[in-house]
Amino acid sequence: MNYVFTHVNLITGEEDRDVIEDMHVYVKDDKIVALEQGNSPVRDSYQTVDARGRYLMPGLINLHAHLFGTGKPSKTLGGGRQQKMVVSFASTRLGGHVLDKMLKENMEQALYSGVTTVRGVGDLFYSDVRLRDRIEKGTALGPRLLVSGPAVTVPGGHGDGTFAVTSADPAGIRQLVAQNAKHRVDLIKICVTGGVMDAKKKGEPGELKMSLEQTKAACEEAHRLGYKVASHTESPEGVIVALKGGVDTVEHGSLLDQEAVELFQERKSALICTLSPALPLASLPPSKTKLNELCVYNSRVILDNMVEGVKTALAHDIPVGLGTDASCPFATQYNMWRELWYFKTYAGVSNEFAVHTATLKNAQILGIDEITGSIAPGKSADLIVLKENPYKDLRALRSVDAVMVRGRLTDCPKVKKNEEIEAELDSLMKGL
Ligand SMILES: [Zn+2]
Numbered sequence: 001m002n003y004v005f006t007h008v009n010l011i012t013g014e015e016d017r018d019v020i021e022d023m024h025v026y027v028k029d030d031k032i033v034a035l036e037q038g039n040s041p042v043r044d045s046y047q048t049v050d051a052r053g054r055y056l057m058p059g060l061i062n063l064h065a066h067l068f069g070t071g072k073p074s075k076t077l078g079g080g081r082q083q084k085m086v087v088s089f090a091s092t093r094l095g096g097h098v099l100d101k102m103l104k105e106n107m108e109q110a111l112y113s114g115v116t117t118v119r120g121v122g123d124l125f126y127s128d129v130r131l132r133d134r135i136e137k138g139t140a141l142g143p144r145l146l147v148s149g150p151a152v153t154v155p156g157g158h159g160d161g162t163f164a165v166t167s168a169d170p171a172g173i174r175q176l177v178a179q180n181a182k183h184r185v186d187l188i189k190i191c192v193t194g195g196v197m198d199a200k201k202k203g204e205p206g207e208l209k210m211s212l213e214q215t216k217a218a219c220e221e222a223h224r225l226g227y228k229v230a231s232h233t234e235s236p237e238g239v240i241v242a243l244k245g246g247v248d249t250v251e252h253g254s255l256l257d258q259e260a261v262e263l264f265q266e267r268k269s270a271l272i273c274t275l276s277p278a279l280p281l282a283s284l285p286p287s288k289t290k291l292n293e294l295c296v297y298n299s300r301v302i303l304d305n306m307v308e309g310v311k312t313a314l315a316h317d318i319p320v321g322l323g324t325d326a327s328c329p330f331a332t333q334y335n336m337w338r339e340l341w342y343f344k345t346y347a348g349v350s351n352e353f354a355v356h357t358a359t360l361k362n363a364q365i366l367g368i369d370e371i372t373g374s375i376a377p378g379k380s381a382d383l384i385v386l387k388e389n390p391y392k393d394l395r396a397l398r399s400v401d402a403v404m405v406r407g408r409l410t411d412c413p414k415v416k417k418n419e420e421i422e423a424e425l426d427s428l429m430k431g432l
Contacts, residue, residue: 003027003409004046005385010035011057013359013374019391025056027381030407034377051385054401057355058374059116059382060336061362064251064274064323066163067103067120067128071332072418073290087162090124099127106333107131107142112413113334114400116382117372119323120147121189121230121251122163129183143405144382146366148189148230149180152218157209158191158198158232170217177221188222190215190247192231193238196281196298205298206234206254208241215245234302236260243269249321249365253309261316270319270365273310275342276335277328278303284424289329307346314347321365322358330425334415337397338425344394351391381407
């Protein structure tokens with residue numbers, strides 16, 4: 001199907017580019033083929049979508065998501081017997097079908113919210129690879145997926161028992177990386193440090209789990225096989241080990257000292273900001289978050305250090321990308337727009353820069369900016385149509401009028417939102 005979106009206000013996704021008024025955007029099959037300004041946009045064989053006065057921009061890219069969860073706070077995956085039961089059920093044939101269905105529904109919600117590319121960074125039993133293949137084949141509708149399969153870490157590392165596989169031996173770690181490659185993943189995810197829920201001490205949320213030797217083993221094998229490496233990293237020490245070990249993206253991040261800044265620059269690594277779970281977990285009452293006092297305290301440490309790290313990175317021209325860490329408590333699959341809003345509010349960037357980051361910058365970090373991330377002839381038709389101008393107010397992204405991925409149009413998509421979570425998240429925006 002070919003479409004022309006007529007008389008739109010165009011936001012290209014490029015940096016420092018104003019809104020271009022009264023544009024016509026032509027889509028042929030799965031590609032954007034032409035941008036024209038002014039009169040006579042009608043062409044035979046193109047279906048017209050009258051978008052006069054509305055805003056057309058690239059679909060959002062979520063650089064950090066786990067595809068299995070809804071963001072509803074739950075104790076099921078917080079360790080213990082219940083977690084073991086759920087994970088062992090997911091490994092069965094029936095459990096696999098249930099898991100596949102969940103992932104498919106979650107990614108539909110992501111798409112309907114305006115997200116046209118998702119990087120999955122840790123899911124169970126290659127369910128993410130299966131869904132990616134179905135979407136590529138066209139038998140399921142969803143965002144473009146780049147997925148890691150299970151994360152790789154050491155015993156007791158972040159995700160051990162759920163979305164990660166483990167080995168303490170560097171040779172074993174190499175084997176786990178090779179095993180993921182064999183399952184045709186798109187990237188390798190490792191967990192150099194622990195997370196908020198793993199911490200045993202106040203102030204130590206990102207305890208170092210992987211040694212430099214173990215980290216190097218994972219990165220060397222991944223790079224040898226042609227993969228980029230993303231690392232869960234939540235402490236200053238962890239950032240140094242991850243970068244020295246050779247990771248391409250530091251996920252979450254922490255305070256960055258001079259050494260960290262230099263390592264980022266030397267290795268051309270990027271920092272991926274994920275404020276979506278950190279902010280509510282640190283700010284909402286424990287009755288809502290179901291966290292104990294230790295976790296609340298450590299969530300605050302993570303949040304404050306992540307914000308500082310992002311500011312330092314931006315000040316030193318280190319690439320900063322955005323992701324939601326969807327599946328974490330309060331991080332739904334459909335609230336990427338909030339990550340932009342948090343980024344603007346906490347890192348102090350402009351709305352324009354937040355939009356650029358969530359589109360073209362994120363595509364550059366993924367290495368797919370030739371394919372998607374901006375509105376330009378030759379790129380994949382991954383776009384959204386909005387009623388209002390997101391440069392004026394990012395809340396314009398809260399719901400989209402239309403979303404198109406690879407030329408497939410969904411008009412007036414309806415997202416099934418969890419109203420309770422929405423109300424809590426909205427309360428965090430008050431007074432800011
Ligand atoms: Zn994560």
